[in-house]
Amino acid sequence: MARFKTINDIVNQIVVETGTGKAVPDVFGTSDAAFIQLTTLANSCGYELIEVSKWEVMLREHSFITSSADSGTYDLPDDFAYMINQTGWDRTNNVPLLGPLSSQEWQYLEGRDLVSHTIYASFREHQGKFDIFPQPPPNGLNIHFEYMSRNWVQPGAAPGTYTDKVAQAGDIVMFEPTLFERLLKVRFLEARGFDTTAAAARFDKSLQAWAATDKGAPVLNAGRNQRGFPYLGTYSNLPDTGYG
Numbered sequence: 001m002a003r004f005k006t007i008n009d010i011v012n013q014i015v016v017e018t019g020t021g022k023a024v025p026d027v028f029g030t031s032d033a034a035f036i037q038l039t040t041l042a043n044s045c046g047y048e049l050i051e052v053s054k055w056e057v058m059l060r061e062h063s064f065i066t067s068s069a070d071s072g073t074y075d076l077p078d079d080f081a082y083m084i085n086q087t088g089w090d091r092t093n094n095v096p097l098l099g100p101l102s103s104q105e106w107q108y109l110e111g112r113d114l115v116s117h118t119i120y121a122s123f124r125e126h127q128g129k130f131d132i133f134p135q136p137p138p139n140g141l142n143i144h145f146e147y148m149s150r151n152w153v154q155p156g157a158a159p160g161t162y163t164d165k166v167a168q169a170g171d172i173v174m175f176e177p178t179l180f181e182r183l184l185k186v187r188f189l190e191a192r193g194f195d196t197t198a199a200a201a202r203f204d205k206s207l208q209a210w211a212a213t214d215k216g217a218p219v220l221n222a223g224r225n226q227r228g229f230p231y232l233g234t235y236s237n238l239p240d241t242g243y244g
Helices: 007-017 033-052 103-112 177-191 197-213
Strands: 059-065 073-075 080-083 122-126 129-133 142-149
Touching: 007 033, 007 177, 033 177, 103 122, 103 129, 177 197
Parallel strands: none
Antiparallel strands: 059 142, 073 129, 080 142, 122 129
């Protein structure tokens, strides 16, 4: 069984569960008002779930190489929702990017003209763009950062690509099926004026469970014997000699 489900399977599931009608071969190919409403609400549910947690399946990495001929202002990815904090790195110099800078910090750097004294590249998000300081930037900085994508759908007709809207029966919803179905059911009952108390409680329980287990977490240990894998440790991975 596939991990994710198509929008066709999800909508048919809701229709049958709510007693609204019978399953159909193509939920986009019917004029039934329930199916039209559900496919429309499905897109709203997708946008809503993006806001509530940093889902691993939506995590992407973006990179580019700067040029001294650039303005220092770069386009963000088309599917950019928001940047993951503290993931910006200048891999050319093996140092983190400083930022995001506030308006005050950006203007301070611009006003002080510290280009010749700047060790770290800095950044800010401004007017839907990604700004690097200094401007123009040094040549050949290999910039990387991770971000959350707004594309939560894998089109059935184009495997390996992603979009932010369901449009065909075979489109795959990239959220946990139970979580998505429960939210869609709540929104459908709500739109039809039915009681949503039980359905909302099931969705809340599912959201808490999946948001907590969507990614791994470190083991917390209050004792002295802590098992771990340090990158740099005096007693674990530093040699006794050979320091020059």
